[in-house]
Each structure stands twice: as C-alpha cells, then as structure tokens.
Amino acid sequence: xxxxxxxxxxxxxxxxxxxxxxxxxxxxxxxxxxxxxxxxxxxxxxxxxxxxxxxxxxxxxxxxxxxxxxxxxxxxxxxxxxxxxxxxxxxxxxxxxxxxxxxxxxxxxxxxxxxxxxxxxxxxxxxxxxxxxxxxxxxxxxxxxxxxxxxxxxxxxxxxxxxxxxxxxxxxxxxxxxxxxxxxxxxxxxxxxxxxxxxxxxxxxxxxxxxxxxxxxxxxxxxxxxxxxxxxxxxxxxxxxxxxxxxxxxxxxxxxxxxxxxxxxxxxxxxxxxxxxxxxxxxxxxxxxxxxxxxxxxxxxxxxxxxxxxxxxxxxxxxxxxxxxxxxxxxxxxxxxxxxxxxxxxxx
Amino acid sequence: xxxxxxxxxxxxxxxxxxxxxxxxxxxxxxxxxxxxxxxxxxxxxxxxxxxxxxxxxxxxxxxxxxxxxxxxxxxxxxxxxxxxxxxxxxxxxxxxxxxxxxxxxxxxxxxxxxxxxxxxxxxxxxxxxxxxxxxxxxxxxxxxxxxxxxxxxxxxxxxxxxxxxxxxxxxxxxxxxxxxxxxxxxxxxxxxxxxxxxxxxxxxxxxxxxxxxxxxxxxx
Numbered sequence: 001x002x003x004x005x006x007x008x009x010x011x012x013x014x015x016x017x018x019x020x021x022x023x024x025x026x027x028x029x030x031x032x033x034x035x036x037x038x039x040x041x042x043x044x045x046x047x048x049x050x051x052x053x054x055x056x057x058x059x060x061x062x063x064x065x066x067x068x069x070x071x072x073x074x075x076x077x078x079x080x081x082x083x084x085x086x087x088x089x090x091x092x093x094x095x096x097x098x099x100x101x102x103x104x105x106x107x108x109x110x111x112x113x114x115x116x117x118x119x120x121x122x123x124x125x126x127x128x129x130x131x132x133x134x135x136x137x138x139x140x141x142x143x144x145x146x147x148x149x150x151x152x153x154x155x156x157x158x159x160x161x162x163x164x165x166x167x168x169x170x171x172x173x174x175x176x177x178x179x180x181x182x183x184x185x186x187x188x189x190x191x192x193x194x195x196x197x198x199x200x201x202x203x204x205x206x207x208x209x210x211x212x213x214x215x216x217x218x219x220x221x222x223x224x225x226x227x228x229x230x231x232x233x234x235x236x237x238x239x240x241x242x243x244x245x246x247x248x249x250x251x252x253x254x255x256x257x258x259x260x261x262x263x264x265x266x267x268x269x270x271x272x273x274x275x276x277x278x279x280x281x282x283x284x285x286x287x288x289x290x291x292x293x294x295x296x297x298x299x300x301x302x303x304x305x306x307x308x309x310x311x312x313x314x315x316x317x318x319x320x321x322x323x324x325x326x327x328x329x330x331x332x333x334x335x336x337x338x339x340x341x342x343x344x345x346x347x348x
Numbered sequence: 349x350x351x352x353x354x355x356x357x358x359x360x361x362x363x364x365x366x367x368x369x370x371x372x373x374x375x376x377x378x379x380x381x382x383x384x385x386x387x388x389x390x391x392x393x394x395x396x397x398x399x400x401x402x403x404x405x406x407x408x409x410x411x412x413x414x415x416x417x418x419x420x421x422x423x424x425x426x427x428x429x430x431x432x433x434x435x436x437x438x439x440x441x442x443x444x445x446x447x448x449x450x451x452x453x454x455x456x457x458x459x460x461x462x463x464x465x466x467x468x469x470x471x472x473x474x475x476x477x478x479x480x481x482x483x484x485x486x487x488x489x490x491x492x493x494x495x496x497x498x499x500x501x502x503x504x505x506x507x508x509x510x511x512x513x514x515x516x517x518x519x520x521x522x523x524x525x526x527x528x529x530x531x532x533x534x535x536x537x538x539x540x541x542x543x544x545x546x547x548x549x550x551x552x553x554x555x556x557x558x559x560x561x562x563x564x565x566x567x568x
Contacts, residue, residue: 034431035427036430154498157495157496158495159494159495160429160436160494160495160566161364161368161429162361162365164361164428164429165360165428247431248431
C-alpha cells in the first residue's frame, strides 16, 4: 500500500480520535461521573459497540454526505477532514460547543466552492433542518420516557437497592446502544469524505465481500475507539460533574434519548421499515451527539420546572451551529488552495 | 461471562434488600419488646420476665449492629446506590440509635429498680405506649423510604403526632411527680425515667425529619 495513503487518511483518523475522546462522554459520561459504571468497563463496551455501529450501520449517513459533495481525490478529502478537525480544535479551545457533523459539512461545502461544484441545496437544507430537529426530538423523547419511567417507578414500588441495580444495568445497555448509534451516525464525519476517493480495494473471502467503504468504516471506528481508550476518561469525569447534579435516572433517560435520535438518523433498517409502513422517513444525516444529549437534559429540566437551564450554555450551542460550519468551510477553501498551488496536489 | 456477572449483581442486590428488611424487622421487634418490658416492670417489678425482655432487646440490638456494619460494608465496597448511600447510611445509623435508647432505658430500670408509686404507673404506661407508637410509625416511614418514597410523609406525620402526645404526657407526669409529697431525691429519680423514655420519641422525630429530606431527594 502506498504510504501516502496513510498520510492522507491521517486527518480523518485524527478527527475520529477527537470524536472518540469527546463524544464517548455523551454516552457514558454521566454513568461514569455518577460512579454507576467504572470507566474501564465503559471504555471497553463503548469501543466495541462504536466499531460495530460504524461497520454495520455506517453507510446510511455517509451516503447523504456523499450526495452533498462527492470528493473524488484523496488530497481533497484529506483537506476537508483536516479543516473539520482544525475547526473542532479551535472551537473547543474557544470553549464553544462543537460538533464534528457540522464541521465536516462546512468542509464539504468549502470543497464544493473551491472546486466550483454546485452544492445540492435540497440536501443541505435537509441536513441543517436535521441539526435543529435533533436536540428538539431528543428533548421530546426524553420528556416522554422520563414521565413514563416516573409513573412506572411510582407504581412498581421497587426497593431502592433494586432500582439502583436495574438502573446500573440499564445504563450499561443504553451506553452500548448509544455507542453503536454514535458509531453508525458519526462514522460519516470521520471517513465519509474518503469514500468516493477510497484507496482500498474490496476484499473477498468466502462468499463475503469486505467492501472498501467497510474497510474505511473499520479504520474510522478503530480511531474513535482509540480516542475513547486514550482520552475520554477526563472528559467523562468532567461531564459527570460539569452538568451539575443529575440523577442517575435522568442520566439513563438522557443516554437512551440521545441513542434513539442518533440511531433514527442513521438506520437504513428503520428507513426501510417506515417506507414499508407508508410513513414519512427520517433523513439519514450525521447529527451532533453532544447536542442530542444536551437536548435531552434540557427536556428533563423543562419538565422539572426549567430552573436548572443555563441559557448561556444554550446560547453557546446556537453560536456553535453557525460558527462551526462557516469556519470549517473557510479553512477548507484556503487549505485546498495551498494544497493545490503550493504542494502541487490534485484536490478534485 | 457477562450473564453470570449480571446474575451475581442482582443476587447481591437481593441480599442487600433482605439485610435492610431484616434490620427494620429487628427495630420493629425491639419496639414490641421494649413496650412489654416496661409494662412488665410496672406490673410486677424486676422479675424473670422483665429480664427476659431486656435480654431480647439486648440481643436484637447487637444483631442489628452486625447487620448495619454488613450493609455499610456492602454499600461502600461495591459502590452501590452512589447517589443515595450517604442518606441510607445516615438513616440506618440513626435508626440503630433508637434501639440503643430502648436498651438504655431497660438497663437503667434493671440496675436502678426505681420504686414507682401506683398513682404514677398509668402515666408511665401511657408514655411508653406513645413512644412505642412513634417508633413503630418510624419503622413504617423507613420501610416506605426504600419502596415508595412518596408515602414517607404520611408515616412521618404520625411520628410527629405521637411525639407531641408523648411530650404532653411526660410534662403532665413530671408535674404530678413534683406536686406529690415524695422526697426530692425520689422525685428526681422518677423524673429521670420519664425523660429517658420520652427521649426515644424525641429522637424518632429527629430521624423522621431527616427521612423527610431523604425522601424528597429521592422523589425529585
């Protein structure tokens, strides 16, 4: 294999690492922070299910990104992912809420603008609408589930110790599902841009084909898992404490709601089922895991009287929505210029 | 492997549930023994039956102590109920003190064998009954904290009513004692027992107050 391939892929893998380091906390942060689950257990389960989700269900949202802009040359894909990674880094440094999904979309639009490709506004509108829909949907699901669980707990009269044991088990299952959904939905951000320009050949063994996209998903999934293993501990501890006192029940609901939303925006199986039932389908779009969790927590807070909401944090998120894609687009545009004219690379 | 771990996890949960229930049973039983012990003394003085009740409370108290230690150890070594274990620990320890107070009253009677004139016996009996009712309501409040925290308030309310009644009875009894023609030393001796018994109801009320906060924390 040409070693330059690895260099070009590195920006995507770096983005995957950052995603693993940050977003694993959305799935297991509250459970680990409230000491319901040990970090080691959380990290292992998270890594396994992130990779599974990426390889098994990663194609749906990647396909949508591909429709937004089919980046045909590897150096172009490298710069798009790098632009996204740099924006994520800068936004995080500035203390603003950031999403890799928004960064990569900004990067792709930047690539489109540089190369003179038209951006499909219909798909872009779908994606942007989804970003707004994601936290709202997550909040609505959280409110419904929280109310239902509260009614159930009141009537079930479970022993405090038993409730705790069930909740611990529930957090583990919800976390595994969350990691799977995260892998399925967000793998598109990490390696989606590399798919049209993939350097890997399909591998056949037995009657089974391990396609080039699947190999990319596996590599991206492993990069996310690496981020989880190496850097997520501190973020998880911060999330556990940083959100203020959140009860294990609220934590469980937040993770479940987040996972349902991410899964809904990634699952081709669900899409096929909705189609077969004659129902409107949910677009398969990479969404922000952080915003899904924040949406769920805000939903629960509103249910409890809204006194706990920090509007400044919400303001930050909205700022992030606008600033991240624009920043990534600009960085990508200028980065491509340098890559093409200074380093003499084919970017499209 | 993970299935095995899950089964063991819920097995441990069951053990801990049983231990907590067992602890509350001991408290409930010691309330009955305390009441019977004082009544026996008032009726027949310090005889074999009284000593038997004292020993029963003594045994229940030390068994409850062992359970308390085991529950505490279980909660902390396996980081169970991380958000509520401090409250559970506080509750178990303050409930355990109720048994210490029961034991203390019976031991004092056994050692000091107070000579209680007949005209005051009914006051002591009423006071003991009221204190026992407060303690029993407290046990129910504690049980409901574990199963249905929203119902704690109902039982707490009863603890408070019984405590108030116990206060009224003890004030009345002390007044009668000091209005009598007994020697001052005997009056003080008799008053001491009124206060010791009434003290159990006061403590039960303090525990109920804490329990109310723990329950609010659980229902939010």
